[in-house]
Amino acid sequence: xxxxxxxxxxxxxxxxxxxxxxxxxxxxxxxxxxxxxxxxxxxxxxxxxxxxxxxxxxxxxxxxxxxxxxxxxxxxxxxxxxxxxxxxxxxxxxxxxxxxxxxxxxxxxxxxxxxxxxxxxxxxxxxxxxxxxxxxxxxxxxxxxxxxxxxxxxxxxxxxxxxxxxxxxxxxxxxxxxxxxxxxxxxxxxxxxxxxxxxxxxxxxxxxxxxxxxxxxxxxxxxxxxxxxxxxxxxxxxxxxxxxxxxxxxxxxxxxxxxxxxxxxxxxxxxxxxxxxxxxxxxxxxxxxxxxxxxxxxxxxxxxxxxxxxxxxxxxxxxxxxxxxxxxxxxx
Ligand code: KG4
Numbered sequence: 001x002x003x004x005x006x007x008x009x010x011x012x013x014x015x016x017x018x019x020x021x022x023x024x025x026x027x028x029x030x031x032x033x034x035x036x037x038x039x040x041x042x043x044x045x046x047x048x049x050x051x052x053x054x055x056x057x058x059x060x061x062x063x064x065x066x067x068x069x070x071x072x073x074x075x076x077x078x079x080x081x082x083x084x085x086x087x088x089x090x091x092x093x094x095x096x097x098x099x100x101x102x103x104x105x106x107x108x109x110x111x112x113x114x115x116x117x118x119x120x121x122x123x124x125x126x127x128x129x130x131x132x133x134x135x136x137x138x139x140x141x142x143x144x145x146x147x148x149x150x151x152x153x154x155x156x157x158x159x160x161x162x163x164x165x166x167x168x169x170x171x172x173x174x175x176x177x178x179x180x181x182x183x184x185x186x187x188x189x190x191x192x193x194x195x196x197x198x199x200x201x202x203x204x205x206x207x208x209x210x211x212x213x214x215x216x217x218x219x220x221x222x223x224x225x226x227x228x229x230x231x232x233x234x235x236x237x238x239x240x241x242x243x244x245x246x247x248x249x250x251x252x253x254x255x256x257x258x259x260x261x262x263x264x265x266x267x268x269x270x271x272x273x274x275x276x277x278x279x280x281x282x283x284x285x286x287x288x289x290x291x292x293x294x295x296x297x298x299x300x301x302x303x304x305x306x307x308x309x310x311x312x313x314x315x316x317x318x319x320x321x322x323x324x325x326x327x328x329x330x331x332x
Contacts, residue, residue: 001314004073004098005307006059008091009083009111010138011035011042013054014303015062017073021149021311022120024304026066029297030054033179040172048086055094062303070102077310080108080320081327082139088326096322106320107313109306112332115267116146117312118294118305127292132261134252136276137268138164138179141209141248143255144332146265149312152332155255156207163244163270166211170218170240175227184237185273191231191238196221198243200250207251207258214243241275249279262289271299 002025007014016027032050036042063069078095081088092108099106115135120126129149135142141158161169164181171180176187198217201210218240222228228236252264266280271293284291298305 001074001311002068002072003307003311003314004076005303005305005310006076006078006091006095007111007114007301007303007306008051008055008087009079009081010087010301011047012301013051013058013090014301015059016302016304016307017062017066017068018121018304018307018311021117021308022122024122025068026062026064027302027304028058028061028065029302030058037178040178041168042084044084044086047084048090051087051090055090059094070098073102073104075105075107075310075314077107077109077307077314078324079111079114079306080324081111081330083111083326083328085326085328088328092324092326096324100322105314106324107310107318108320108324109310109313110330110332111306112140112142113150113309114305116152116265117149117308118267118298118302119265119292120308121294121298121304125292127263127265127290130261131263131265131292132252132255132259133265133267134248134280135268136163136248136266136270138162138168140268141211142332143207143251145259145261150309154332155258156209156251158209158211160210160212161215163209163211163248164268166215166244167270169215173219173222174233174236181270181273184241185275187234187237188241188275191234191236193238193242195235196239198239200243200246202247203250205254207255209247209251211244211247214240241273245273245275245279248276249283252280253283256283256287256289262287263292264289265292267294267299269300272296
């Protein structure tokens with residue numbers, strides 16, 4: 001089954017063609033990062049307008065990169081939430097129009113489920129089910145058991161900011177531009193993680209996360225010591241990253257104990273973080289378990305993951321009709 005996936009939940013317009021939920025035949029991702037950079041974060045109305053301009057060329061590029069046409073497509077899967085509602089609407093409308101015009105089955109996909117499905121794309125060694133997943137992105141930080149494709153049990157969630165949001169806000173505070181995650185990661189590689197003593201929140205046994213206190217601690221440090229440069233900047237980035245990674249790895253370790261699972265999937269944009277990957281690799285090696293992660297380009301927002309997640313719903317006979325709507329808030 002060749003599924004056309006469409007994603008427009010935030011600041012990436014993306015389309016992809018994926019066969020049987022696993023084989024990426026073609027894809028295109030148009031990022032709006034440069035559009036939002038001067039504001040230090042995504043401006044929802046600008047995002048919606050940019051999606052309107054990009055959606056058709058992105059669809060054409062994805063089909064072109066696969067050497068396919070709409071005649072080859074068997075079904076359409078589109079992100080219906082969570083995300084910016086105006087941005088989501090563009091993808092949803094495009095998907096409904098295609099479904100109606102080409103008489104194609106349509107399914108709406110939860111964006112978070114897409115992130116979880118990304119690990120199955122072009123992966124010769126896919127993770128077995130059930131497994132534990134740590135989903136860390138710009139909008140979410142969730143620990144959950146993936147029981148089957150599309151069936152999850154949430155164990156912990158963030159009480160305030162998502163991990164990626166904390167990276168981006170601290171990046172902005174440190175004058176690193178938007179989005180800050182990858183830049184903090186790069187600077188942290190040459191910094192001393194023990195240089196600045198930052199708080200480790202939520203050390204108890206619960207599986208929820210909290211990052212807002214850490215963000216405040218960095219802000220207070222900067223107010224007291226001034227904006228660091230050079231080695232001091234690298235040291236602060238390394239110390240902040242270590243505090244985020246400590247919390248994520250600690251909660252993941254507790255969840256592995258609680259569930260008895262030995263397979264861990266890390267997904268979402270923050271799964272690109274080298275410090276996090278190293279900490280989770282070490283954790284899993286000590287336990288004799290395995291860590292799986294999507295390729296970096298499928299950790300951040302893309303449409304191949306939406307096609308992959310949609311495939312499993314379509315296979316089960318689930319169909320959306322033309323009443324399908326965008327939803328800003330959509331739990332797993
Ligand atoms: O998955 P994604 O594209 O968007 C959501 O679905 O939310 O994730 C984007 C997030 C941003 O917050 C970005 O700063 C973060 O992923 N990110 C990173 C790294 N690369 C991207 N955070 C830390 N280290 C990285 N290397």
